[in-house]
Every structure is written in structure tokens, then in C-alpha cells.
Amino acid sequence: MSLYGMKIEELSGIGKKRAELFNKLGVFSVGELLNFYPRTYEDWSDITDIADVVDDTTVCIRAAVHSAFQSGFTKSGKYIAKTYVADETGVCQLIYFNNRYIDRMLVNGATYKFFGKASNTFGNVSMIAPTFSPDDGSSEVRPIYNLTAGLNNNMVVKAVKQALLLLPEKINDPLPENLRDRFKLCGLRYAINNIHFPESPEALEKARKRLVVEELLVLTLGLQRLKNRKRSENMNKIADDYSLEFEGFLDFDMTGAQKRSIADCISDIMNSEYGMNRLVQGDVGSGKTVVAGSVCYTMIKNGFQCAFMAPTEILAEQHYNSFKEIFKNTNVKTALLTGSLKQSEKNRVREELKNGGIDLVIGTHALITDDTEFDNLALVVTDEQHRFGVAQRARLLSKGNSPHLLVMSATPIPRTLGLIIFGDLDISIIDELPPGRREIDTLLIGSDKRVRALGFIKDEIKKGHQAYIVCPLVEEGMSDLASAEEYAAELMLNYFSDIPVGILHGKMKASEKEEVMRNFSENKIKLLVATTVIEVGIDVPNATVMMIENAERFGLSQLHQLRGRVGRSSEKSYCILVSDSTTDNSTERLKTMCTTSDGFKIADADLKLRGPGDFFGSRQHGLPELKISSLADTHNLELSRKIADFVIRDSNNLLDDRYRGLKAEIERLFRETGDSTLN
Ligand code: ADP
Ligand code: MG
Numbered sequence: 001m002s003l004y005g006m007k008i009e010e011l012s013g014i015g016k017k018r019a020e021l022f023n024k025l026g027v028f029s030v031g032e033l034l035n036f037y038p039r040t041y042e043d044w045s046d047i048t049d050i051a052d053v054v055d056d057t058t059v060c061i062r063a064a065v066h067s068a069f070q071s072g073f074t075k076s077g078k079y080i081a082k083t084y085v086a087d088e089t090g091v092c093q094l095i096y097f098n099n100r101y102i103d104r105m106l107v108n109g110a111t112y113k114f115f116g117k118a119s120n121t122f123g124n125v126s127m128i129a130p131t132f133s134p135d136d137g138s139s140e141v142r143p144i145y146n147l148t149a150g151l152n153n154n155m156v157v158k159a160v161k162q163a164l165l166l167l168p169e170k171i172n173d174p175l176p177e178n179l180r181d182r183f184k185l186c187g188l189r190y191a192i193n194n195i196h197f198p199e200s201p202e203a204l205e206k207a208r209k210r211l212v213v214e215e216l217l218v219l220t221l222g223l224q225r226l227k228n229r230k231r232s233e234n235m236n237k238i239a240d241d242y243s244l245e246f247e248g249f250l251d252f253d254m255t256g257a258q259k260r261s262i263a264d265c266i267s268d269i270m271n272s273e274y275g276m277n278r279l280v281q282g283d284v285g286s287g288k289t290v291v292a293g294s295v296c297y298t299m300i301k302n303g304f305q306c307a308f309m310a311p312t313e314i315l316a317e318q319h320y321n322s323f324k325e326i327f328k329n330t331n332v333k334t335a336l337l338t339g340s341l342k343q344s345e346k347n348r349v350r351e352e353l354k355n356g357g358i359d360l361v362i363g364t365h366a367l368i369t370d371d372t373e374f375d376n377l378a379l380v381v382t383d384e385q386h387r388f389g390v391a392q393r394a395r396l397l398s399k400g401n402s403p404h405l406l407v408m409s410a411t412p413i414p415r416t417l418g419l420i421i422f423g424d425l426d427i428s429i430i431d432e433l434p435p436g437r438r439e440i441d442t443l444l445i446g447s448d449k450r451v452r453a454l455g456f457i458k459d460e461i462k463k464g465h466q467a468y469i470v471c472p473l474v475e476e477g478m479s480d481l482a483s484a485e486e487y488a489a490e491l492m493l494n495y496f497s498d499i500p501v502g503i504l505h506g507k508m509k510a511s512e513k514e515e516v517m518r519n520f521s522e523n524k525i526k527l528l529v530a531t532t533v534i535e536v537g538i539d540v541p542n543a544t545v546m547m548i549e550n551a552e553r554f555g556l557s558q559l560h561q562l563r564g565r566v567g568r569s570s571e572k573s574y575c576i577l578v579s580d581s582t583t584d585n586s587t588e589r590l591k592t593m594c595t596t597s598d599g600f601k602i603a604d605a606d607l608k609l610r611g612p613g614d615f616f617g618s619r620q621h622g623l624p625e626l627k628i629s630s631l632a633d634t635h636n637l638e639l640s641r642k643i644a645d646f647v648i649r650d651s652n653n654l655l656d657d658r659y660r661g662l663k664a665e666i667e668r669l670f671r672e673t674g675d676s677t678l679n
Pocket of ligand 2: 289
């Protein structure tokens with residue numbers, strides 16, 4: 001029987017109560033316990049001389065007990081025992097509370113290792129309640145586990161030790177020997193033993209490397225399988241391509257990159273066995289909307305319905321208006337479906353979607369996914385996909401008659417990461433901006449130049465343009481609302497008294513925000529003062545300046561997205577970054593913004609500086625939980641991809657018996673995400 005089938009209660013010393021504590025930590029079986037990797041380690045092999053102890057650091061010292069314990073009570077009535085220990089370089093005081101046996105545990109004259117937080121005030125070194133063990137010459141790195149109330153580290157250590165003894169003589173390593181040899185990875189038994197109880201720091205490194213690579217490999221292969229999974233066949237094939245006809249509706253020419261993306265989509269829809277499952281990724285302003293519009297048009301002319309989903313109402317409305325304009329001389333019937341429509345209007349739209357009276361519906365995700373029925377929906381477009389996880393995509397595809405899926409994203413995700421996050425999608429990249437766009441001039445200024453910058457903004461507005469100002473971020477103790485309003489009031493009073501100003505902040509209701517955005521896009525508001533809630537994707541080509549206060553507090557990718565709100569026409573546009581920060585790191589980051597407009601380069605810099613959290617925030621990316629690896633680990637991600645390619649070739653798509661263990665791991669990982677489409 002596999003160790004995953006063996007309940008944790010079967011280990012000695014673990015009764016029902018304690019098992020429940022393990023369960024809380026997500027550990028139910030012995031197999032899971034072996035995968036319950038330490039949170040961190042104490043390196044007891046790295047001995048610090050007492051004379052070298054730095055105040056307020058965690059250290060391990062090797063020292064002999066050098067005086068008898070002195071005990072007493074503190075003012076609050078706690079039992080306190082103190083002694084001194086010494087090595088060749090100095091003396092350290094040890095203090096223990098509420099431990100009446102400590103003088104029997106630490107024998108006067110004997111040498112121990114002590115591990116813990118130490119303080120050093122003017123040469124007086126002390127440690128409060130360090131853990132200790134006899135100095136028997138063994139160097140060791142000790143595991144520290146995540147715990148929960150009632151469960152201490154020692155209990156976990158004991159359980160893991162038992163579990164390790166249960167590892168069968170011959171264990172089925174998911175990475176077969178040929179793979180381990182080729183990519184210099186250690187065996188599973190060695191890895192599991194050393195991730196818990198490392199023989200040395202080097203052994204720990206080896207073990208970790210192997211487990212990280214295995215996890216990323218399983219993820220990579222799993223996503224590839226998800227992409228190639230047995231989907232229902234292409235139910236919505238088309239016969240004719242109408243993209244040329246569509247171009248005739250536009251008053252500009254499509255860029256080469258737009259044409260290529262459209263051709264990729266049409267080819268998927270016409271020829272692919274399983275239908276389209278494609279991501280179109282293009283930097284802000286690269287013109288993704290008309291790409292989607294063109295594909296919709298071809299579908300509609302072939303007799304199908306399409307749904308276009310936007311993340312917010314205001315974006316849905318904007319897309320609806322531009323599609324209405326594009327299709328004005330055709331018989332394509334478009335409709336808008338958002339929460340703020342009157343109920344009767346919603347009912348009418350739903351009715352017509354059901355009976356086929358509408359060809360293209362544009363709306364928010366929720367409205368379209370909920371209970372809207374279609375006559376013959378064959379294409380779903382989703383805009384700004386990073387709000388839309390892998391699992392949701394899978395669910396959507398199982399809806400109705402297996403519609404084709406076109407996902408659009410402006411989030412420049414570094415390549416290595418993109419391959420993972422979008423591993424289940426084919427990708428087209430729009431790597432070319434429409435002609436005539438002028439580079440946005442990005443300037444970095446100190447707040448001493450703010451007044452001049454405001455004067456410049458005023459001039460731009462006088463010329464008929466519009467502008468954004470992104471507020472200083474909220475100080476602690478001040479609400480978003482108060483700071484945005486105060487800041488805007490100050491601007492209106494002192495600089496923009498004769499100019500219509502709108503405010504956007506986080507505390508506003510969605511409908512209020514939409515109202516402000518609408519007034520801005522209709523040019524009724526000239527200057528928009530906002531906290532960071534400016535919608536990604538909003539298109540107001542007349543806006544030519546953006547000023548961002550406290551620019552150093554934003555991630556580069558965020559700044560790039562914000563900046564993308566200007567420079568959307570052939571007018572020269574400007575982005576002014578205001579920052580008084582003088583640290584090298586932030587100055588360098590902001591200068592990157594001034595010198596490059598390539599979203600992918602910026603994203604790579606950001607990933608290095610800030611890690612992957614920034615790309616997703618708290619948003620769900622829908623991937624299985626990673627136990628030991630990180631998506632920021634681009635080096636090992638790259639390696640895993642290489643290994644994945646090798647495995648696919650070497651294993652005849654995982655059919656080779658040698659790779660049975662690996663295949664089982666992939667299936668297990670994806671079962672945990674609840675994605676049963678993987679088989
Ligand atoms: P994004 O990729 O950020 O979603 P949009 O689709 O909103 O970009 O396009 C930005 C602007 O560029 C829109 O006003 C759109 O009409 C315009 N546009 C798109 N493609 C072209 C093109 N090939 N030539 C000129 N303008 C274009
Ligand atoms: Mg867009």
C-alpha cells in the first residue's frame with residue numbers, strides 16, 4: 001500500500017487528537033507528512049564565537065557551562081534561572097524562565113551547543129532560553145516546521161522520523177534514473193531524507209534542488225497535458241474567413257502583428273481538432289480589441305453567436321460603443337449586458353440571445369457566465385485575462401457547445417512565468433504598436449518641480465487635451481477617501497480652479513466610479529485625480545499627460561500599466577513620475593521607466609526586484625499550490641521546461657513505463673485543484 005493510503009494515526013504516538021492537529025496543517029497521510037517540508041532550518045553547524053555575536057541576531061554558539069545556576073523569582077512571580085557559559089573568546093549569560101529543571105539538564109562544566117536569539121550590549125552577551133544539545137561533534141542542520149497550537153516542533157520531528165523509516169526498500173522515484181543522471185538530480189530517498197534532516201548544508205541544497213525541479217516539472221507537464229487534453233472536438237468549425245471584409249470597416253490599417261494574430265485564431269477555428277484556446281498578448285495600446293472584433297465578425301458571418309466579456313461595466317460599455325461604431329453599416333446585431341441595465345432591458349437581451357436575435361453580446365464576466373442562455377454561442381472572448389484563472393477557463397469551456405476561447409491580456413508577464421500561467425493556452429503576441437504612435441516621454445522629477453509640472457498639465461488641458469494625476473498613496477491612519485479628496489481640493493483651489501476635475505478613489509461605489517469614468521471619456525471632465533483605481537484597459541485617446549505621485553511606491557509593471565492610459569493617439573504624450581526617494585534601488589527602477597517602454601523588459605526587471613506576487617496580487621491565478629518551489633525562480637523554471645521537453649520526447653508522451661511514477665504525480669497534483677478534465 002502506498003504511504004498516501006496510510007493514515008497519520010498509524011504512526012506511534014499519534015492519537016486522534018494529535019492527528020487532528022496534523023490535519024489542520026493539511027497532513028492526513030504518512031505520504032503527505034513526508035511532503036510536509038520544513039519551513040526553515042536552524043544551522044547548528046555554523047558556530048559563532050561569543051566575541052563575534054552581533055546584537056539581535058540568531059546564532060549557534062558552542063560553550064561550556066561555567067557556573068552554577070542562580071535562581072529566584074521575577075517581580076511578576078516567574079521562576080527565573082541564570083548561568084554563564086564560555087568559549088575561548090568570551091562569556092555569555094543564559095536566562096531561562098519557568099524551567100525548574102534547567103540546572104539538571106545543563107551540567108556544570110559540560111560543553112553544549114546553544115541556538116537562539118542573542119543580544120550583545122557593549123560586550124555583554126546574553127541569550128534568553130536558547131535551545132541546546134550536547135556537543136557530540138556532529139554538525140547538523142535542524143528542520144523547523146509550520147506548527148499549530150498544541151503541536152510543537154519536536155512532535156513533528158518525531159513523526160517525520162518514523163515516517164522516513166517506513167519508506168520502502170525500493171521506492172518508486174517519479175524521476176527515473178536516466179533523467180536524474182542526465183540533469184544531475186539526486187534520488188528521491190536521498191532528497192526526502194535530507195530535506196527533513198540534512199546531513200550538511202550541501203546535502204540540503206541538493207535535496208531542495210531536486211524537489212523544486214520535480215515540482216515545477218510536474219506543474220509544467222501537467223499544464224501541457226491540460227492544454228492537449230481530450231476536449232470535445234471542434235464543434236464550431238467555420239468555412240469562410242471574413243477578416244479582409246472586416247478590415248474595410250476600419251479607418252486604419254491593421255498592423256502586421258494584428259493580422260498575424262487574427263490569422264492564428266481563424267486557423268484554430270477552421271482547422272484545429274479541438275477548437276481554439278488562445279491567448280492574445282499585447283502591450284497596452286497594441287490594438288487587441290479590433291483583433292477580437294475581427295474574429296467575432298468571421299464567426300458571426302458563419303452563422304454563430306459571440307460573447308465578449310470585460311472585467312468591468314465601464315470597459316464593457318466602451319467596447320460596446322466601439323463595436324457599434326465599427327459594425328454600423330453591417331447587419332451584425334450587438335447588445336450590451338451589464339448589471340446597471342434596467343431589468344426589462346436585461347430580460348429583453350437575454351431573450352434575444354436565447355432565440356438568436358443578437359449576434360454579439362458585450363458584458364461583464366458575471367452576467368454572461370451566470371444563467372444567460374444562448375442560441376448557438378461559439379466564441380467567448382475575455383478581456384484582461386489575469387483576473388481569470390486556469391480552473392475558470394476549464395469550466396467555461398465545458399459550458400454549452402464547447403465554444404472557442406480567445407483570451408486577451410495586456411499584462412506583460414515574463415516569458416518563463418507566462419509559459420506556466422498560460423501553459424494551457426496557445427499564444428499569439430502582438431509585438432508592434434499601431435503606426436504613428438509616438439513614444440511617451442517619461443520624466444522623473446522631485447517634488448520641488450511639482451508646481452512646474454502642474455503648470456505643464458494645465459497647458460496641455462488648455463490645448464484641448466485631458467490629463468490624469470495619480471494621488472500620493474495613503475499615509476497610515478488616513479483614509480483613501482480623505483487623502484484623495486484633500487489632495488484634489490488642494491489642486492482645484494490652487495491650480496485648476498477653472499477646469500472640471502473628477503475624483504476617483506477606492507471607497508466609491510462601482511456605479512459612482514463608472515459615472516466619473518464616463519464623464520472623463522466623454523470629455524466632460526478634463527482632469528482626473530485618482531488613487532490607483534484607474535481602470536486597466538480604459539481608452540481615452542484624448543488624454544496626453546499622466547502625473548504619478550510617490551512613483552517609487554509602485555511596482556514597475558503597475559507604473560507601466562498606468563502609463564499606458566496615455567499615448568493612445570498620434571498626439572505626443574507625457575508621463576511625469578514624481579519621487580523624492582534617493583535610494584539607489586528606487587532611482588534605478590524609475591530610470592528604467594524613463595528609458596524603456598517595452599512591457600516585457602519592464603516585467604522582467606520587476607520580477608527580479610519584487611517577485612511574482614506583484615503580477616497577481618491576491619488575484620487567483622488558478623494554479624495548484626506549490627509546496628517548495630516558487631514561480632519567481634526563473635532559473636529552475638527554465639530548467640524544468642528543458643526537462644519537460646526531454647521527457648515528452650523520451651517517454652512517448654508519458655506512455656513509457658519508466659515514467660509511470662511521474663505521470664501519477666501529475667495526476668495527483670491536478671486532482672488537488674479539482675480539475676478533473678486532466679486525464
Ligand atoms: P489594447 O491592446 O490596449 O486593448 P485597444 O484595442 O484599446 O488597445 O486599442 C488602442 C487604440 O488604438 C484604439 O483607439 C484603437 O482604435 C486604435 N487602434 C487599434 N489598432 C490600430 C491600428 N492598426 N492603427 C491605428 N490605430 C489602431
Ligand atoms: Mg484593451
